[in-house]
Amino acid sequence: NAGVMQNPRHLVRRRGQEARLRCSPVKGHSHVYWYRQLPEEGLKFMVYLQKENIIDESGMPKERFSAEFPKEGPSILRIQQVVRGDSAAYFCASSPSGRSSYEQYFGPGTRLTVT
Amino acid sequence: DQQVKQNSPSLSVQEGRISILNCDYTNSMFDYFLWYKKYPAEGPTFLISISSIKDKNEDGRFTVFLNKSAKHLSLHIVPSQPGDSAVYFCAASHGRSGNTGKLIFGQGTTLQVKP
Numbered sequence: 001n002a003g004v005m006q007n008p009r010h011l012v013r014r015r016g017q018e019a020r021l022r023c024s025p026v027k028g029h030s031h032v033y034w035y036r037q038l039p040e041e042g043l044k045f046m047v048y049l050q051k052e053n054i055i056d057e058s059g060m061p062k063e064r065f066s067a068e069f070p071k072e073g074p075s076i077l078r079i080q081q082v083v084r085g086d087s088a089a090y091f092c093a094s095s096p097s098g099r100s101s102y103e104q105y106f107g108p109g110t111r112l113t114v115t
Numbered sequence: 116d117q118q119v120k121q122n123s124p125s126l127s128v129q130e131g132r133i134s135i136l137n138c139d140y141t142n143s144m145f146d147y148f149l150w151y152k153k154y155p156a157e158g159p160t161f162l163i164s165i166s167s168i169k170d171k172n173e174d175g176r177f178t179v180f181l182n183k184s185a186k187h188l189s190l191h192i193v194p195s196q197p198g199d200s201a202v203y204f205c206a207a208s209h210g211r212s213g214n215t216g217k218l219i220f221g222q223g224t225t226l227q228v229k230p
Binding site for chain 1: 149151158
């Protein structure tokens with residue numbers, strides 16, 4: 001099963017530490033999306049990347065958050081100096097295209113807890 | 116600004132009966148709509164989609180109806196089965212110039228199908 005892989009599945013960080021979330025898309029998919037789900041809410045778009053390029057980061061907080069999708073290796077969502085409000089489930093999705101009519105395949109998510 | 120709304124947080128139906136999940140949207144630019152199903156501690160799984168040029172799409176027990184004039188769509192599940200118990204998310208996207216295929220999600224409706 002070559003679905004979207006995310007790791008770690010669970011991550012606990014203390015306030016002020018850094019969190020690194022990894023996402024390996026479906027083989028052959030070059031489009032990656034990151035979404036965040038806060039408790040009792042729906043998923044919110046954060047960023048859309050293609051290999052080596054950030055295409056749309058309109059949903060990313062202006063500070064502390066960054067994302068990359070290098071030519072080789074997984075996509076990384078990095079949160080610096082985490083705060084309690086960053087506690088959420090972070091989902092990565094991949095697609096063969098950036099067009100709206102293409103289905104996005106989601107990974108199992110990384111549940112970040114900030115203590 | 117909640118562009119996609121699922122006003123019913125929960126729905127309970129008897130096994131074998133029809134489940135109807137509703138979704139409203141405000142952005143007339145949306146031209147593609149999707150339903151995702153999510154189990155606890157897992158990522159969303161694609162169920163069914165519909166383009167704005169159609170008013171109905173059917174796949175097995177699942178049918179999605181789109182009423183563009185009312186900016187409303189619904190997901191019908193017939194017959195409902197206990198395994199359908201999950202959170203259902205409505206999502207929308209638009210393929211117009213400048214869009215990146217990002218999905219806008221509703222808050223979700225928790226469906227419980229009782230045996």
